[in-house]
Amino acid sequence: MPLPRITHHGAKDSVTGSCHQLWMDDHNSLLIDCGMFQGQDARLDDEDLALEFPIDGIKALVVTHVHIDHVGRIPHLLAAGFTGPILCSEPSARLLPIVLEDAFKLGFTRDPKQLDRYLQMVEKRIIALPYDTWFTLLDTGTQSCRIRLQPAGHVLGSAYVELDVDNAEGNASRVVFSGDLGAPHSPILPDLVPPEHADLLVLESTYGDRRHEHRQDRNAQLKAVIERALADEGSVLIPAFSIGRTQELLYELEDILHDALDDEQPQRPQDGDSNDAAGSEVDWPRLPVILDSPLASRFTKTYRELQQFWDDEARERLADGRKPLAFKQLVTIDNHQDHLRVVDYLTKTARPAIVIAGNGMCSGGRIVNYLKAMLGDHRHHVVFVGYQGQGTPGRAIQHFGPKGGYVDLDGERFDIRAKVDSLGGYSAHADQQDLINFVTRMKTWPRQIRLVHGESRAKQALASRLRECYEEEGIKVDLQENL
Template identity: 55%
Template structure:
């Protein structure tokens, strides 16, 4: 089979994590888009180390293109380099600043705490990074066989996130294809970030579908619910625990909380302590502050008005482990209202687990989920069983859930079904093929049905592929090692 370009998946085709997609330009030439870790139900339990090994060929990979720096999109980078990948790592300018922090954290957790080894690896990564400005075509390859250009456009998911356009020309046949990899698309009105704008069009679209089966709350509604959850903490003298990823969600929440405190008239709001208990989140927040040129117009209006949405008086950061333990013990027993934002976002590890272990059994406290909770994670179990008076197990101990549990979908950094459809509908040249990835089976099926219905009504012929296996369609002449 010599009909190139072709797409194959090394993760993320049938689940929500582990995104890794290959654009095969020829038998001996390919691009790789993202290389992420598997998490939650997608992870293979005791065999996770083997699952993350790069068992596909990297000899033909010309470049790794990074959509954004969440761990489920770049977490397999150490494995990729260990497998022998020697090419460049292309990403946006903000992502080039953020990526080393994510990889350093991943190395410390999953590989080694040897500072010298980590420093050597980070130096290696730094030497490979190629930072690209948004909306500018970059020529990746131009020779007698191919001309390949890539362009990054704002995706509105986290700072630095991009959807990736690849324009490829095979000179011998004259065949040209415009392939678009969505990465993770953000929802409109995401704090700090401009909403993604679709391109003129593409031939093939690889589209995320995390929330392909549902709609989010509006921003006004989610702010009201966030405020109500905190009002409950103020009334009950309890803590609102918010599991949140260190990059993206934490900064968006700080932005919203600063707005609520600024608008509040009651003194108890003015005195409410907002605690970020994550050294990594604190470092990311500092980088977010330094990357103000990439904020949206609304955030810049606040800055011009003297507001500092990521640095305000009520904000406290917990650094060391001893300080973390003291904070957990104090909030669990003191009766002082507070909001704690701590990683991880799915409560699958990190400092937030210690807060949950101490506070889930106390009705004074609340747990507020503001993002996707993958099946198989502690966060998903608490979200499912908490409202029913159920229980979870943490570190071998059964804990009855007496704390209030609530979810606010409007804070998702992912586009919902309506937003995903709009991304397609607003292209002047709709794709002839759409491959749905980064979503569970139900989400992909629901989104496929909506796209099919739209295409039929609009008179467009669009081939929508859902739940593609990791190796379909295969490039049969390239055998995984």
């Protein structure tokens, strides 16, 4: 039974630019994601409105989640004349216009009238699909295609895509696109449940060559890093993407602050004790957590409004009267002048503070101003909690910082004297074992798997592990780690 043909327009042999075209026949197709290339994958013509593929016959766009490497080329798709629907989960339907508004401002224009027309066009195209509900995309009597979204546990609204495709020759196939799969024990989000079966699985492989250690105790690790950093009498800079990672960090920082404040009960000095002997080295009640990203602030507000999609633990905190994403010590910086004043103040005073700013790979956004001003001061710490793509400033800081190296930011060289930490366990992506589990916990394993969204080493390592699993079961699989 021939499987549907798939053309990959991005994330074929890299981790960005996800875009996959599934052909229902020779003339009709749909897109799964339409993402931007980033880091070393970025292309010189990214600001050009022209796509690299024709859009004729594309009936719909399915969005797995709203990260820019999965949706960043949607403005280009619309500019090319795409008029079909944009299918996504209900939370993504709320988040996607925010992402595309920002992408339109950066790549096209900030003119309010044009922006308003564009956003109206986007919102008219979006069809919000409830999880675990079939939607018929095409049914001509001789061929059909229906789609179902399931929670993927990566960011709020993320989904893997199940497609049932029946063609005119009477061939039926279940095709599953993983999108980006989440790791277990992620804050706020319920853990994903694999599909029952797939004939063809298009599987991400971002961390196909490694395991995420310490997910269970990452909260304690984060607290230890903060205490170590603040002992140097400086600030903690955390580059983070506006959606997903930022909200996870706020959630866990609220928990750290909540526990630390509970522990800091006043104690009566004993004989011989000095007045300042008791208490923590970190002044938790006065420690500000600064969220310096207007985009992240908008996403965080929307996260708070979508509490019905949170997991049980997060909703229990709400029931206890806690505010995981809006706690007392959270300071939100929106306008640019306030941002510059905070950078200047922290640079001059090195006041203990935790700063979360975009973007996560330090290739732009407000984090760059902090880095320019503070990388040269040994009192400060930069803490990475996510993947740093090859060719990004974040990767350079992460790699060369501990060696006393330098990084180029906006064409200028900056020495790295600040301390650099990288925390494990904070990836929003499934690791190798999680990806294996996604396959092996299906009732019927896929007979063909295509690995995408990963660097060559990661794909090859995951392919090797999958082959071992299939060989143990005596099953033949057409595993393509290089398409």
